[in-house]
Amino acid sequence: MVLKKRIYDGGFHGLLAPVIPKAPRSLRKRCLHNKSSEDGEICGVELLAAAADKLLQEQESESSTSSTGSKGKEQISIHEEGAKHEPLQVKVKVKPVISDHHDPVSGAESELDAQPTNLDPLLKELPHSEDDSGSDHASIVTNSDFVKKVNTNLIMEATEDKQSGGLTSVKTYNLKDRLEACVHTGVLNKSYTSVHLPFYKDRGNVNINIRDDDEKYFRYNNRNNTRLRAFGSRSRAGYRRMRKMMPSRYWKVVQNLKEYELTNSTSGGIKSFYHKRKNICMRERFQADAAIKRRKLFHHSSKCSYVKEASSESISNLVKFSIKSFKVPELFVEVPETATVGSLKRSVMEAVKAVLHGTLHVGVVVQGKKVRDGNRTLQQSGISQNCNLETLGFTLESSLPEASPFLAREETPLCNTKQRLSRGPSNPIIKGCFSNSSSEPPPPATSLDNYLEKNEESTTFAAEVTTQEPVEDSKALVVVPPLNAEVLTAVPLSENSTKRCEFSHRRTRRPFSVSEVEALVEAVETLGAGRWRDVKMRAFNDANHRTYVDLKDKWKTLVHTASISPQQRRGEPVPQNLLDRVLAAHAYWSQHQAKQLVKNQKTLEAQM
């Protein structure tokens, strides 16, 4: 191919610049959109709960055997594996610890049913739950036949480590928020990153341990929107790339990451990998927030309130349940890099508190319908040894009246939510809301728990937490103000809020003004349609919000607009003379392109 400098010799007013049209891209073949989803879809983080024997057993049974050492403590370890190992993932593990002396390691990454011995002390009869008052004393037996008590009154215990700067020890929080949790029953073979929340007879303490601190990820790139092409382009592209990733399959990403990590044992590779992503999300939307580090600690992948897959066996009249997990909504936490790990932990704690506020009850869902009558027998409810337990699900609910907090948040304007949940004078700044399922109608308020997540993958992996993009669902955001780590705020945000931010949101529409159109027309007249980057630099170099893609799109619409009747046009009317110029330039450059094509072909033929 031969490129020749050509000087445009007429036809348009003010055409001066030499034109070096590029070869038409029309030759390019467009393949089928093979939208590979290498990207990540965020998976929900869940609190995995293992429960055995009687599900609805009570809220505050003080009696019974578990009295003494049975203060079941759970350790939730939030691992943010360092750059060496799974930098993108925030792993949350909850290890059931029956006694205070329980060695968390022993049960690490194991299924609940993998450690029956630890739970043996709990294999005892448990008192009835109050809300299940009339029910029979049914036993819920896990696969391994150990019985665990479901504690409806969760206590979260945040333990500070040294890094907290003396902030110390153990804070105990009562999870009072109502919770619609996901219940996983059945096989969960990848519990590595899951949060197990076995419920014990006594108040189950949850020890949140954030081990690693990867300050590197999500460090905000506070670079200005430089006009340097390299930066500008990269940022936009990066942003898009980031956005691109968001809606995709989460697990694939996870797997990719793991593969990546396998093949890149050196931290360097990983680092660059993260670097990329890091740069991505920060720009454009958070330029002013250089100091803020974001962490997504929990994620709830969807509005579904529970995930379940019941496995059952029938022995005589017993129906066995294995509840693998309860889901919690995604939580977002933002803390400055200068914040301590301890403050981060507290942030997480606050976020969890905000979500799990309230005394919890377990709900039973059969075939999508909630069984409210606690006096009904399992048989009457359609739960029997013979029934298909696939249709059985459990939910965590607050004892508070009305809809779950998730729903409440969804339906609560952001400001209200803030007011409701914020506390302290130094309320951190909430960076906004999360996009996600805005386009999707929120689930009916009263039927949240009827949403059954059937995705097997999420059942298996849902507990994994990564620093991925939010997908759907309500989330909690916690921001820790710099140097003010003491006051933390957990603010669940309304996903339906009109304020959009973060990633994955469409840019606000900014219609081209007439002057912009004129500038565009002029540039295209001069440079030709197709050299959009040059057009951008020539006429919109100062308009950071106009990308060359935007200009290309605008030209496309201008051509269309010019070719339709004025009555059909919408928006701010474009002067007809401009439209005429558009048509003229379009015709000219189209012809030019055609000529170029022919020329190229001739050249090609000549070469052969």
Place this chain on the structure above:
DNA sequence: GTTAGGG
């Protein structure tokens, strides 16, 4: 990173 085109 750019361009082209469909959505």
Place this chain on the structure above:
DNA sequence: CCCTAAC
């Protein structure tokens, strides 16, 4: 405006 294949 978004998305993304094809360069």
